[in-house]
Amino acid sequence: MNAMGFAWRSLVRQPARASLGVLGVAAVGALLFDMLLLSEGLVISMRGLLERTGFDLRVTATDSLPGQGPLIPNAVAEAQAIATLPTVRSAIALRFANATILNDRPRGFYTSFQGVAGTAQHPWTILRGRDIGTGAELVINENTATRLQLAPGARLVLRAACTGEEQALPPMPFTVAGVAQFPFDTPNGATLATSLDRLADACGGNESGEADVIMVASQESAGTAAAVADVAKLLPHLRVLSNAEAVNRFERGGFTYFRQISTVLTTVTLSFAVLLITVLLTVSINQRLGEIAALRALGFSRWRVVADVLCESVLIVGGGGLLSLPLGGLLALGLDTILKRIPGIPAEVHFFVFRPEALQVHLLLLAAAAVIAALYPIRIVARLPIAATLREEVGG
């Protein structure tokens, strides 16, 4: 019988402790797997979201995030100029504001409000109805439609709030053209969108043509880097950021907390697993010293008994590791649901994202844990004095 078969029989002989060992490794492994998914999840998710919008460059007035810095003057003209560059496929100007839909509630219904100008496809997906036209029309997201029971064709009156200052802008009537899905919507967020001109009207008409960001899609043949260089050359007073640079900035931002916590918990979890498997194996080996000495006396080599212990460790960690994958998946779903309640997180962003590299690292770490945990018990069996142990066990 080979070492693996022998180790299997040793475990099966004591099913309760073997099962508990495997279950313990499964629980720890699930947490370890989740921490590996968490370490890069948010960044991968954000990168995917940025790429799905169809634009790979963002042009802003300053280094501030769109909507948090000053407006770009003459943004519509700038967007048109950018769109004529040979490395650019299309460009749109976007402006962000807030609005209160006036209804029967005393304070109205608070929403975020955006305006768009340019020839490219709008950064939303129409679910029902149609896209905005040239009139006083807007598209609303599903949350707004559900909560206010609005459908395409409905009319509403809103009051925009376009700066941080207190304003008393006049209410403006709009018609709902359609219901749309916005890529950066939060799970409970209410969003409206119209043309940049209509938004400027709602904002008092003083800042016509200004926008927070110009989103640019590069020509596939030219590539993003060439488009970034061309736009930066054309508009040296503005900041041009590719998706990769935006993700880098995001990585350096506040959400590195999750990467740090993931590193700390990965280290703690792995140490915990190694310690406990070592203790389990050591106690188990100590209880079988007489048996192991007898096997050595019967002709089992030192390496053979060492291999038995190692295989036992591999079987416990391997079994637990296999179980940890579905358990970790379920746990990740639960933890993701908890974390996505952080205000301002887009509904399509996830904290735990599967990637093959995470699975590889998980398997490598578990393999290392199996080997390291077996080192001390291996040392015990390798140095076991056969005659003295047998004498002690028999004479006991």
Add this chain to the structure above:
Amino acid sequence: MIPRRIAAALASFVAAAATLHAADTLPHVLISRQLSESEHIAVGDVVRLSASADDGAAQQFRVAGVYEPTPDPARLGAVIREVQLHLPDLLTLTREPGMPAGSEFVETINVALVDPADAAAFSRDVQARMPGVSAQPSTGAAESTGPFLVLRRFHLAIAIVTIVASTVFLLALTIMLVDERRAAVGVLRLIGLPIRRVLVQLFIEGVLIACIGSMFGVALSLVSEGLINRFFQWRYDTALVFVRVTPEVAAICVAIAVPLGVSATVVASWALLRRNGLRLARR
């Protein structure tokens, strides 16, 4: 009189420091430690501040001090380059041309109550008397909503998973440890000790081990508290406290760990003690 200060994250920091021997009549500002370090500005330096990037209407200020910004989890990872001005100075600096003095507004008014316990009643009173003004007690506002509550739930979920894993391992270990003593337990049974007497002995042993283990765990967490805080404070250049082992947290940990440890011992022992004494003592 201590003048009211207001944080001003100005759009432009027009001129870096130059220790000018300007008249002492210059208004004073405080700058954040991060701004002081990044721009090499020291106490006594004169800086020029403007509300716009084009250097329009820039004014001179003397740096009266460098301060450590109040730790803010919402700004974790951000380099806080901040200047604090006296409110009248800030209003003068940011006032639009033609706007009469006194017609400006402020975003927030911080109120210190004689009795902080009156915060909720005071907030209700203000909101009733001044429609359109939102008055919120500062304590609890951060903890009851937003990212803090979510992170708390996240950490709680991870703690539950860790407890489950620990319990499973603990059960496996106690089964082994109790099994190791099966011969001794068998002899005790054979010389006439009832099951209950042996179980009580194992129970007391379990309590002692669980208490010592819990105390060791709390001591370990107190040591790691300092290490974790120092690491994250260095990593994010903040005075924010990330881990705090309070007496309540320690009590909860002990309240969970001791019963779990004792239960594991009793469950494992009970499984062993149900066997016949002769069978237990058999080698």
